[in-house]
Amino acid sequence: MTVIKRFIAGAVCPRCGQMDCLRMYRDDEREFRECVRCDFEDTQRLDGTPEVQELETRVNQAKPVLDAGERPIRFVPNPVKDSGK
Structure with a gap:
């Protein structure tokens, strides 16, 4: 079975911010997106x-x-000084 990868028109990549560079494809249980x-x-x-x-x-x-x-x-806590009063 060959995988058909299709570009998503107008989609913007979440990482690089470029438009029209994402493509998607599917298998039996998952959908994949990838930036070219x-x-x-x-x-x-x-x-x-x-x-x-x-x-x-x-x-x-x-x-x-x-x-x-x-x-x-x-780290050792500072000793508490007695005021002597």
């Missing part, structure tokens, strides 16, 4: 259900690797 100038790509399900994507947080990302000799900075 800046390589922008976007997909959407044909049944309209949203894509489930987990938000990136500090908990679900890999911990940064420190180079040899590097140490994390530790």
Whole structure:
């Protein structure tokens, strides 16, 4: 089965802002958009259900690797001064 890619007349690319450079094509369950100038790509399900994507947080990302000799900075709170009154 060959994929037929069609240009979308009057459409503006969300990344580069150029007009008439977006084309679209479909497979059995998805619709694809792509820009021929800046390589922008976007997909959407044909049944309209949203894509489930987990938000990136500090908990679900890999911990940064420190180079040899590097140490994390530790912040120590200032001591509370007694006014003596």
